[in-house]
Amino acid sequence: MIIVPLGVASATPTATRHLPSVALWREGDVHLFDCGENAQMRMLQAGLKRSKIENIFITHFDVDHFSGIIGLLSTLQLQRRDKSLKIIGPKGVKEYVEWNLNFANVDLNFEISFVEVEEGFEEERVVDEDEYYVEARPLNHSTFCIGYRFQEKDKPGKVDAEKAEAMGITEDAQYKALKAGEDVELEDGTIVKSYDIVGHPRPGDSFAYVTDTKYCPNAVKLAMNTNILYHEATFSESLADKAVETGHSTSADAARVANEAQTKLLVIGHFSARYTNPFVLLREARDKFFPAWLATELRPIFTNPSQEKGIVQQKVYIKEANDKSGGGGGKSKKRSRKSDSSKKRFRKRKSSSSDRKKRSRSSSSSSERKRRRPERSRKNDNNDNQGSSRPPKHITPRTPFDNFDRF
Amino acid sequence: MIIVPLGVASATPTATRHLPSVALWREGDVHLFDCGENAQMRMLQAGLKRSKIENIFITHFDVDHFSGIIGLLSTLQLQRRDKSLKIIGPKGVKEYVEWNLNFANVDLNFEISFVEVEEGFEEERVVDEDEYYVEARPLNHSTFCIGYRFQEKDKPGKVDAEKAEAMGITEDAQYKALKAGEDVELEDGTIVKSYDIVGHPRPGDSFAYVTDTKYCPNAVKLAMNTNILYHEATFSESLADKAVETGHSTSADAARVANEAQTKLLVIGHFSARYTNPFVLLREARDKFFPAWLATELRPIFTNPSQEKGIVQQKVYIKEANDKSGGGGGKSKKRSRKSDSSKKRFRKRKSSSSDRKKRSRSSSSSSERKRRRPERSRKNDNNDNQGSSRPPKHITPRTPFDNFDRF
Numbered sequence: 179m180i181i182v183p184l185g186v187a188s189a190t191p192t193a194t195r196h197l198p199s200v201a202l203w204r205e206g207d208v209h210l211f212d213c214g215e216n217a218q219m220r221m222l223q224a225g226l227k228r229s230k231i232e233n234i235f236i237t238h239f240d241v242d243h244f245s246g247i248i249g250l251l252s253t254l255q256l257q258r259r260d261k262s263l264k265i266i267g268p269k270g271v272k273e274y275v276e277w278n279l280n281f282a283n284v285d286l287n288f289e290i291s292f293v294e295v296e297e298g299f300e301e302e303r304v305v306d307e308d309e310y311y312v313e314a315r316p317l318n319h320s321t322f323c324i325g326y327r328f329q330e331k332d333k334p335g336k337v338d339a340e341k342a343e344a345m346g347i348t349e350d351a352q353y354k355a356l357k358a359g360e361d362v363e364l365e366d367g368t369i370v371k372s373y374d375i376v377g378h379p380r381p382g383d384s385f386a387y388v389t390d391t392k393y394c395p396n397a398v399k400l401a402m403n404t405n406i407l408y409h410e411a412t413f414s415e416s417l418a419d420k421a422v423e424t425g426h427s428t429s430a431d432a433a434r435v436a437n438e439a440q441t442k443l444l445v446i447g448h449f450s451a452r453y454t455n456p457f458v459l460l461r462e463a464r465d466k467f468f469p470a471w472l473a474t475e476l477r478p479i480f481t482n483p484s485q486e487k488g489i490v491q492q493k494v495y496i497k498e499a500n501d502k503s504g505g506g507g508g509k510s511k512k513r514s515r516k517s518d519s520s521k522k523r524f525r526k527r528k529s530s531s532s533d534r535k536k537r538s539r540s541s542s543s544s545s546e547r548k549r550r551r552p553e554r555s556r557k558n559d560n561n562d563n564q565g566s567s568r569p570p571k572h573i574t575p576r577t578p579f580d581n582f583d584r585f
Numbered sequence: 586m587i588i589v590p591l592g593v594a595s596a597t598p599t600a601t602r603h604l605p606s607v608a609l610w611r612e613g614d615v616h617l618f619d620c621g622e623n624a625q626m627r628m629l630q631a632g633l634k635r636s637k638i639e640n641i642f643i644t645h646f647d648v649d650h651f652s653g654i655i656g657l658l659s660t661l662q663l664q665r666r667d668k669s670l671k672i673i674g675p676k677g678v679k680e681y682v683e684w685n686l687n688f689a690n691v692d693l694n695f696e697i698s699f700v701e702v703e704e705g706f707e708e709e710r711v712v713d714e715d716e717y718y719v720e721a722r723p724l725n726h727s728t729f730c731i732g733y734r735f736q737e738k739d740k741p742g743k744v745d746a747e748k749a750e751a752m753g754i755t756e757d758a759q760y761k762a763l764k765a766g767e768d769v770e771l772e773d774g775t776i777v778k779s780y781d782i783v784g785h786p787r788p789g790d791s792f793a794y795v796t797d798t799k800y801c802p803n804a805v806k807l808a809m810n811t812n813i814l815y816h817e818a819t820f821s822e823s824l825a826d827k828a829v830e831t832g833h834s835t836s837a838d839a840a841r842v843a844n845e846a847q848t849k850l851l852v853i854g855h856f857s858a859r860y861t862n863p864f865v866l867l868r869e870a871r872d873k874f875f876p877a878w879l880a881t882e883l884r885p886i887f888t889n890p891s892q893e894k895g896i897v898q899q900k901v902y903i904k905e906a907n908d909k910s911g912g913g914g915g916k917s918k919k920r921s922r923k924s925d926s927s928k929k930r931f932r933k934r935k936s937s938s939s940d941r942k943k944r945s946r947s948s949s950s951s952s953e954r955k956r957r958r959p960e961r962s963r964k965n966d967n968n969d970n971q972g973s974s975r976p977p978k979h980i981t982p983r984t985p986f987d988n989f990d991r992f
Binding site: 188190191192194197211215216218219222223239240242243245246248249252256257270273275278281282283284321366402 | 597
């Protein structure tokens with residue numbers, strides 16, 4: 179599973195932070211937790227297909243947490259979606275969506291099935307699919323607010339086929355029985371125990387989304403042993419009073435929940451607009467819990483850190499590139515430029531050598547191009563060695579703090 | 586007046602274009618035409634104070650044109666606004682706003698006065714203030730849709746005080762009468778004619794906002810002799826059929842309206858998502874009308890071009906910089922670099938020389954910084970000549986096409 183924060187602001191957007199929304203990508207499907215204004219555009223920017231949305235979970239009815247739904251639905255309609263969609267939220271979400279679609283004269287092609295949770299509930303499994311379920315619990319905010327836990331069901335243990343064959347298992351039916359945990363009696367009367375052949379069940383991935391709440395036991399219950407806990411941290415410790423007053427958490431509260439729930443990674447989000455530098459909040463959270471991380475918009479977080487590591491090949495590759503260019507000798511200017519460019523390579527795309535010539539001729543126009551779309555239009559400097567095989571693509575680290583080495 | 590396009594997409598946002606919204610800045614106040622999703626954030630990014638909003642004009646009830654209102658109102662509420670706000674739109678806008686605020690339990694501190702226009706009207710002055718008025722006319726779209734013209738009232742002509750004194754005018758009351766167009770009789774019986782003393786009335790600025798319509802005469806009437814006409818150009822000429830079918834304009838339609846209305850500047854916006862390069866649309870519009878311009882998000886357009894010209898000092902300044910650096914001689918590498926950097930200077934801010942050292946030491950980290958916030962974090966390269974006086978600040982052109990020379 180991959181978590182992509184789409185907006186990490188709280189009540190009001192800042193110039194760089196959007197209203198709350200977090201996307202969960204799992205096996206090609208997308209599950210949206212809250213849908214702040216412009217979530218549809220952030221999904222596009224994050225490279226998440228809006229057509230793949232399966233469920234939208236709304237925590238509560240503060241404007242910032244659901245104002246993007248109607249726009250999103252209208253876009254899905256323009257995309258001619260026909261797959262049904264589930265919207266889960268507090269009681270009233272159905273009325274809201276239907277009233278607004280009706281007002282704007284949008285007649286959806288696809289079906290929306292609503293799951294409404296009424297105030298006063300204790301715990302509810304709001305979604306239950308073959309491979310995962312979602313559990314909801316009430317949180318402690320100024321209005322009725324729900325926290326969610328997305329839990330993959332455990333996968334059965336791996337079957338040791340060689341051992342099974344050696345023990346005389348031949349038929350598919352027998353394998354099935356073993357997988358289901360039943361022992362099998364062979365024709366000669368020997369009994370093959372399930373646990374001899376089938377390994378431990380592999381635990382499913384899990385993700386808890388807890389936002390807009392004071393510290394509360396339900397948050398801990400939701401987050402218990404999750405791989406990722408996304409917890410709001412609207413304020414820093416110095417504004418703890420204000421946090422209690424408005425029904426929000428400090429980053430220390432978030433760390434407390436993470437500690438009690440023994441989550442594997444704490445991600446804090448929902449920052450108050452006053453924190454132009456949210457690392458203040460991260461420092462406080464890290465004092466109490468590690469690993470903790472800041473939700474950075476559009477920066478994906480993998481529930482399985484080892485996957486993330488695999489995607490980026492780092493230092494080794496950079497070192498090789500340096501070695502190659504170092505072979506030239508003499509032209510020290512050029513060498514230093516080259517070693518720079520090998521570091522820069524993370525954000526480069528293909529280019530032709532003619533492109534490169536043009537660039538050196540009119541560097542001002544190319545710098546203008548850079549200015550507009552830095553990520554896209556930076557071309558690969560390293561085409562000197564075009565004959566050699568092209569290096570693998572890299573994911574672009576989005577901040578200097580994202581060195582992918584944090585686990 | 587300054588026009589700032591906040592969103593130039595049509596029905597659905599693209600990764601770079603937001604849903605429709607255009608801000609008009611006049612004498613410190615802001616008037617919003619349409620309020621697509623995330624308009625509140627775009628205003629922040631454009632440097633327009635949301636607290637300064639006086640009027641919000643809604644053209645029609647397609648989701649993309651009004652889905653940002655509730656978010657904006659809720660932010661105004663958080664800002665503790667107490668000044669009243671006017672919302673103008675088709676009948677139903679009041680119901681929409683009130684229902685949604687009520688649903689989200691937002692109890693506004695400030696008053697909203699609604700002006701609702703009913704279908705079937707021909708022309709209406711929806712706002713009439715001391716210094717300006719706004720005229721509305723129906724357009725021709727698939728749903729009821731309104732176009733607006735924002736018109737400053739003419740300012741009285743300038744009084745030639747010297748001449749007046751020479752002719753014997755001494756009292757304030759006499760001046761007032763002359764200003765009001767009345768002739769004044771002096772004590773000795775001579776009559777001072779108003780037109781001798783008071784110049785021609787100075788025409789007020791004007792702006793027309795015409796979006797979501799086929800070509801229609803009302804659009805021309807709204808745009809007649811305006812300084813700026815903001816007209817939708819959803820499709821190019823090759824999709825004229827589709828434009829008619831969906832009730833939209835091609836860029837040629839926009840140019841036709843501009844021609845017939847003799848507007849001074851045509852700005853096209855509301856581009857279909859299929860045009861990743863809207864310059865296709867601009868070319869077609871320019872074939873038929875000049876000056877035509879693309880609405881570029883957050884790029885301000887001045888109704889009075891001479892004002893805009895005054896803000897940016899151009900070529901002269903670049904030439905000077907080149908001359909200075911050229912004096913060095915010998916180090917040809919460095920010289921060429923310098924003349925490059927002087928071209929780049931338009932997007933640079935202050936920096937310290939220590940900054941510059943750091944940068945040359947670790948160019949990869951600085952390039953990472955660049956990657957994230959290209960406009961902001963590019964530092965001034967030209968600190969070699971730090972002793973000399975700092976050059977004046979420049980406004981950043983947002984695209985290479987924005988050379989500020991277009992008038």
